[in-house]
Amino acid sequence: MASNEDGSIGSSLHGVTGREQVFSFSVEDGPSSQPIRTNDPTAKFALPVDSEHRAKVFKPLSFAKPHMRAFHLGWISFFTCFISTFAAAPLVPVIRDNLDLTKTDIGNAGVASVSGAIFSRLAMGAVCDLLGARYGTAFSLLLSAPAVFSMSFVADAGSYLAVRFMIGFCLATFVSCQYWTSVMFTGKIIGLVNGCAGGWGDMGGGVTQLLMPMVFHVIKLAGATPFTAWRFAFFIPGILQIIMGILVLTLGQDLPDGNLSTLQKSGQVSKDKFSKVFWFAVKNYRTWIMFVLYGFSMGVELTINNVISGYFYDRFNLTLHTAGIVAASFGMANFFARPFGGYASDVAARLFGMRGRLWTLWILQTVGALFCVWLGRASTLPIAILAMMLFSIGTQAACGALFGVAPFVSRRSLGLISGLTGAGGNFGSGVTQLLFFSSSRFSTAEGLSLMGVMAVVCTIPVAFIHFPQWGSMFLRPSQHEERSKEEHYYGGEWTEEEKSLGLHEGSIKFAENSRSERGRKAVLADIPTPEMGTPAHV
């Protein structure tokens, strides 16, 4: 009879517990005249998929269900939220006169606008893991829309700060968007996909610098005084949020196989425990390094969104309109800069594996920060604009590169880690605004240069991110038999008890698919998935 060794014929117990992930057919089938290939569950997808049904190909011009549709709904929702959060920034020269604000008031409101999202991004990670990305996005959009509309009521510095704080909560859509794309697209292209979703969403910070002055101008032409026109202008982002919220709920789908609540109720996706998800996210030191890193790439970007329009308006005596255009080009660079960062990360991974991704991240972020130093020191407009553009490309590409690494830090706590990293971005922005742009101690120009220096220093921790199976910037991967396997790293997030119940199957599948992070060596290695944890006999 077959021996009891692992891997021998007859010893596999796949399917015994009945809790293993089973692929279902979607409820809405095509017309029955189509040939039904019942043995190939991947046939119903418009794009080629991997074993987890995540798309292997990225087609930005397609709206096919469910992958590309999720991508577009995700990034546009995020884009809308960026518009709302930074809608006040280009109008500050008018708002500061209406509400009699001081520089300190404006700085504090800027800090408040990004601080709310620290908490909402954390919460969103958990919401996505537990309720699905669709509801995460919809909650964010539809519950923060009232805050956007309440700009009509604001009468002084205190209420202005409170409203900006509440609007800022909607930046949690970043997490739901990245989570959504991470469950819909496979690891090899995740850098590019996340980069596009994140970058095109971030563009909202640039578009708002153009949109809001334009809307303000049109409303003024219609006869309103400036102090009323700016309040009315906020209705535009608010209405956009409502529209997107409804679209997400009606057109979107949580997972490739269906919506989360449906899949959970039919037993196909096991419900995970929040405490476990939280613990494994928090225990992983890499989460915290990502927190700091993102704080000084995205954090710097968020700060600039708040500060740059006013900087060009005041320092170079531009009109509100022109300052808006210059400031917008910072945010608009996101269209290609962040995807480029994600793509560069993917290319580096193909050649050098995870080590390539880490080096790409460090280079892009440091170069971006150096250009930020230059921006603060530029005293003529053309040089300032050049420095700003180079700075924007470096920093935004770094954001994209970072989210090429993030999906690999954990599989079990993916949502929460996206949330924590995202929160780190906002935290970094709050810190930099508080330190450098909220008091009259530094001029805005000095603040920019100092922020750049701080960003260079805070990018150094990349060197400490080490994966035993893939290595780090300066260290090679572990040579240890067990630790050098991806399964060991991802399996380590589950207890033995959970493994015996087969709950870790998703992570094992992910581990297999992540072998591409070995770089060129992945092609050479032909490692079969070892049976991890399932006992040889019951």
Place this chain on the structure above:
Amino acid sequence: MAIHNILFASLLICLLIQSSHGATKERLFSDLEKSALEVTATPSRVGEVLAAGIDKLSITWKVSSTATKEPEFKAIKVKLCYAPASQVDRPWRKTENELFKDKSCPHKISSWSYDPAVKTAQSFDYTLERDIPTGTYFVRTYAVDAKDHEVAFGQSTNENKTTNLFSVQAISGRHKSLDIASVCFSVFSVLALFVFFVNEKRKAKIEQSK
């Protein structure tokens, strides 16, 4: 690493170019002739805070007999300026000696072409515009030459800007109709989410019971 070096070198070169760029001589406020014009500004309600859009200022200006640059005057520009109290912690209203940088007098009241034959005091009423922010103000009059360059000025307060100041309260900019629209949209937003959520929970329960 080579890329790093090139970038750093270009950074240094650009910084050097900037610092060696000589500054052109800018027109300074301190070069203008002081007190060439005698200006008084009387608010319609003395001793009270004026309401923007409603209250008026009665402004009188006259060329002083001691004005030496009088032959150059071509036009008179009257402006509303911030008193020091309204400039605290507000760098966008800062007083600078270089005229093109000075931001302390952004609000134009009116502009008059100068007629040397008329020697008497000119006066007019000015209703405070609805976009005047809350603050403390005084009135300054610049006399400009044919090139539209300021040559002299006079102001309604003393040199330290402590006397004859008046306070203005801006309009709030709020409107009842705006408030109502805001509430309606907000309620719709929350309601929409709630309806969708409840609906889907119900559908999922039906699925499960099948």
